[in-house]
Amino acid sequence: MTQTAKFYQVGSRAVGNRLLPLDQRTEQANPERRNALTSGHRACQGCGEALAARYVLDAAAHAVGGRLVTVNATGCLEVFSTPYPESAWQLPWLHSVFANAASVASGVAAGLRTTGRGDIRVLAQGGDGGTVDIGFACLSGMFERNDDVLYVCYDNQAYMNTGVQRSGATPGGARTATTEAVGAEPGNLFGIGKDAARIAIAHDIPYVATATVAELHDLEAKVRKAMSIRGARYLHVLVPCPLGWGSATSETVRLARLAQRSGLFPVIEAEGGVVTSALPIRGRVPVEEYLRPQRRYAHLFRGEGRPDLVARVQRLADQNIVRYGLLDEES
Amino acid sequence: MYEQVEGSRAVALAVARCRPKVIAAYPITPQTHIVEALGAMVKAGELAGCEFLTVESEFASMSASLGACAVGARAYTATASQGLLYMAEVLYNVSGLGLPVVLTVANRAIGAPINIWNDQSDSMSQRDCGWVQLYADDNQAAVDLHVVAFRLAESLSLPVMVCVDGFVLTHAIEPIEVPGQEQVDAFLPPFTPRQVLDPDHPVTIGAMVGPEAFTEVRAISHRTLLRAADVFDELTERYAQLTGHRLSAVSPYRAEHARTVLLTIGSVTGTAHELADELAAEGRDVGVVSLTLFRPFPVAALRDALHGAAEVIVLERAFAPGAGGVITPDVRAALTGLPITVRTVIAGLGGRPVTKDSLRTVLDDAAAGRLEDLRFLDLHEDVVDAALAAGGLS
Ligand SMILES: Cc1ncc(C[n+]2csc(CCOP(=O)(O)OP(=O)(O)O)c2C)c(N)n1
Ligand code: SF4
Numbered sequence: 001m002t003q004t005a006k007f008y009q010v011g012s013r014a015v016g017n018r019l020l021p022l023d024q025r026t027e028q029a030n031p032e033r034r035n036a037l038t039s040g041h042r043a044c045q046g047c048g049e050a051l052a053a054r055y056v057l058d059a060a061a062h063a064v065g066g067r068l069v070t071v072n073a074t075g076c077l078e079v080f081s082t083p084y085p086e087s088a089w090q091l092p093w094l095h096s097v098f099a100n101a102a103s104v105a106s107g108v109a110a111g112l113r114t115t116g117r118g119d120i121r122v123l124a125q126g127g128d129g130g131t132v133d134i135g136f137a138c139l140s141g142m143f144e145r146n147d148d149v150l151y152v153c154y155d156n157q158a159y160m161n162t163g164v165q166r167s168g169a170t171p172g173g174a175r176t177a178t179t180e181a182v183g184a185e186p187g188n189l190f191g192i193g194k195d196a197a198r199i200a201i202a203h204d205i206p207y208v209a210t211a212t213v214a215e216l217h218d219l220e221a222k223v224r225k226a227m228s229i230r231g232a233r234y235l236h237v238l239v240p241c242p243l244g245w246g247s248a249t250s251e252t253v254r255l256a257r258l259a260q261r262s263g264l265f266p267v268i269e270a271e272g273g274v275v276t277s278a279l280p281i282r283g284r285v286p287v288e289e290y291l292r293p294q295r296r297y298a299h300l301f302r303g304e305g306r307p308d309l310v311a312r313v314q315r316l317a318d319q320n321i322v323r324y325g326l327l328d329e330e331s
Numbered sequence: 332m333y334e335q336v337e338g339s340r341a342v343a344l345a346v347a348r349c350r351p352k353v354i355a356a357y358p359i360t361p362q363t364h365i366v367e368a369l370g371a372m373v374k375a376g377e378l379a380g381c382e383f384l385t386v387e388s389e390f391a392s393m394s395a396s397l398g399a400c401a402v403g404a405r406a407y408t409a410t411a412s413q414g415l416l417y418m419a420e421v422l423y424n425v426s427g428l429g430l431p432v433v434l435t436v437a438n439r440a441i442g443a444p445i446n447i448w449n450d451q452s453d454s455m456s457q458r459d460c461g462w463v464q465l466y467a468d469d470n471q472a473a474v475d476l477h478v479v480a481f482r483l484a485e486s487l488s489l490p491v492m493v494c495v496d497g498f499v500l501t502h503a504i505e506p507i508e509v510p511g512q513e514q515v516d517a518f519l520p521p522f523t524p525r526q527v528l529d530p531d532h533p534v535t536i537g538a539m540v541g542p543e544a545f546t547e548v549r550a551i552s553h554r555t556l557l558r559a560a561d562v563f564d565e566l567t568e569r570y571a572q573l574t575g576h577r578l579s580a581v582s583p584y585r586a587e588h589a590r591t592v593l594l595t596i597g598s599v600t601g602t603a604h605e606l607a608d609e610l611a612a613e614g615r616d617v618g619v620v621s622l623t624l625f626r627p628f629p630v631a632a633l634r635d636a637l638h639g640a641a642e643v644i645v646l647e648r649a650f651a652p653g654a655g656g657v658i659t660p661d662v663r664a665a666l667t668g669l670p671i672t673v674r675t676v677i678a679g680l681g682g683r684p685v686t687k688d689s690l691r692t693v694l695d696d697a698a699a700g701r702l703e704d705l706r707f708l709d710l711h712e713d714v715v716d717a718a719l720a721a722g723g724l725s
Contacts, residue, residue: 066530067530068530069402069528069530071398072537078537078539079539082535082537082538082539083538083539083541084538084539084540084541084544085538085544086538087535087538089533089535090533091530091533092528092529092530092532092533092534093528093533093534093535093536093537094398094401094528094536094537095536095537095538096394096397096398096421096424096428096537097394097420097421097424099390099420100390100391100394100397100421103386103390103391103394103395103398104394104395104397104398104401105398106384106386106391106394106395106398107353107355107384107394107395107396107397107398107399107400107401107406108398108399108401108402108528109398110352110353110382110384110395110398110399110404111352111353111398111399111400111401111402111403111404111406112402112404113382114352114353114380114381114382114399114404115352115402115403115404117402120402120530137387137388137390137391138387138388138390138391138394140387141386141387141388141391144387145384145385145386
């Protein structure tokens with residue numbers, strides 16, 4: 001009873017599982033899936049990071065026939081999944097410290113090769129703080145040596161595990177516990193930003209991609225592709241965090257989609273230092289539509305609001321749209 | 332076979348014969364010659380099945396060693412001084428996870444002021460990181476301790492730090508015998524890890540532990556670390572049978588009848604032995620007891636070696652500002668109940684030579700009842716006083 005699904009969201013791979021033939025459904029529809037991160041862990045309701053980790057790891061495990069080892073940086077994902085004596089992990093999993101997941105993974109990969117188990121693959125993962133701030137040197141070293149590791153950054157745009165402090169990935173204008181919504185420039189300052197995916201691309205590593213939890217087929221496809229390649233690979237996934245963003249737990253997926261559709265979070269792929277694909281924006285939205293449902297931006301809209309700051313956010317989105325030609329295919 | 336060779340090169344050869352699988356390297360003086368030699372061996376194909384990772388920091392070298400060890404690969408790295416501090420967070424983690432990494436510390440001072448010369452402030456600052464700490468009296472011991480270290484580490488699943496005085500030993504060229512490959516193979520079987528990351532038997536390593544079990548975890552580490560003292564004795568005995576090279580946790584020299592004993596650690600032991608010989612020729616009994624095993628602290632062996640003394644002078648190559656010696660409190664605790672006076676001499680900081688003459692002055696002062704509880708060897712008091720006065724602190 002195969003029947004070709006009608007992609008009602010043209011240009012997107014986000015399409016309901018039930019409309020697809022079996023072989024095109026997500027790994028989560030597979031009763032044989034690894035179930036790498038079992039239910040019962042202690043993430044908040046609606047946690048984008050938990051959702052992404054489950055999809056990423058199950059897809060990665062499937063892609064390599066279960067021959068997978070995971071290294072995790074300190075952060076929400078690590079804490080909510082392993083309160084001793086419990087563990088939510090159904091695959092070999094190692095946590096060392098906050099900053100060193102990439103280096104530990106490099107060592108794991110070398111150790112596996114030199115003990116004759118080079119068929120076992122390595123996936124390292126961490127939050128944006130552990131990746132773009134404190135762990136950045138380790139990550140860059142892992143890239144530069146082209147170590148055989150897929151590093152996945154779950155970007156919730158702040159240090160969530162310690163109570164929502166600003167990280168190098170926190171966007172301008174966002175309120176965090178260390179960038180309060182007070183003063184003349186409320187929320188996080190508008191810096192020039194630290195775009196980890198672009199920095200990864202600048203290392204000319206074999207594969208770099210970004211994704212969101214709104215496009216789970218796309219996310220899985222990128223994981224599968226990453227696992228088909230040897231060498232250093234980087235995947236940056238936008239994962240809304242209801243607690244840190246002050247958003248409804250039911251809004252996680254929608255916010256991720258709005259981030260992409262506004263242009264604020266470009267979903268792209270690059271191979272060997274060259275951008276090879278960008279998910280086009282369908283139904284572009286102004287950034288305001290993405291910002292408004294989040295309490296971390298409430299000060300931009302309270303009273304008279306701060307249209308100047310909203311405009312600055314809009315400019316960033318516009319820049320991304322130009323940089324990657326996100327509107328080229330339709331508009 | 333004894334060969335005229337640099338200490339670093341001999342250590343590298345000994346490590347190579349231990350057949351490591353992953354060596355992570357980051358340069359810092361005076362450790363660099365060791366990893367350079369190993370890197371050349373790996374590149375030349377002389378170390379089959381070993382990978383040499385040139386990482387971007389000591390934090391990464393220890394992290395990569397941790398990762399390699401967690402999948403069952405014998406892992407080795409080396410560092411010194413600032414590098415050891417840079418890996419400090421991971422040192423605690425490696426011991427907490429019970430991973431048998433072996434690390435060479437080519438002992439060097441810590442800045443500021445920056446100083447590349449020898450003292451033991453670096454490894455002493457990591458006294459409580461849960462690693463076994465071994466100190467080499469000379470280069471022969473440095474070589475032998477590395478072979479023993481791998482076996483000790485892997486039999487208890489504990490990391491081991493081998494401390495070798497920078498320059499004084501690492502850069503000294505002298506006759507050294509590196510045990511042959513067959514001897515090392517007979518002593519050191521292939522690494523069988525306690526716990527390993529394996530897709531067929533998935534385990535979670537590095538979980539978060541709260542108040543309900545953390546104390547127990549620490550108590551278990553403590554007991555395991557204490558076991559290392561006995562295992563070290565067993566292993567060094569077996570090693571001596573195989574190679575003829577003798578090592579000991581605590582080594583007394585002319586100490587049996589001496590009322591005054593110098594307690595030494597590291598390369599200053601040789602100087603102390605020579606002085607003891609000279610003094611004996613003059614009819615003065617001064618003993619030397621050197622510590623090879625510092626963590627776990629060899630309480631019983633030390634008590635045994637020192638029980639007949641009236642005065643023990645601890646010659647410390649590191650310093651605890653605001654307190655005094657680092658080793659002295661442990662020595663005092665080990666000698667509890669014995670009528671022994673324990674004094675501290677801080678010697679050779681930042682590479683200042685520790686000479687026989689200076690040590691002789693210490694012993695003369697001790698004999699005349701003039702030795703303070705804490706003395707800095709060869710301190711230029713006038714310089715210190717003038718600087719303090721200039722700062723309004725005198
Ligand atoms: C060296 C060090 N500094 C700080 C911390 C405290 N710390 C633990 S988790 C964390 C935040 C993690 O943030 P991120 O990496 O963004 O992951 P998230 O929790 O948001 O998923 C911090 C700051 C630590 N564990 N180690
Ligand atoms: S704070 Fe955010 S990232 Fe952490 S568990 Fe909760 S929702 Fe997930």
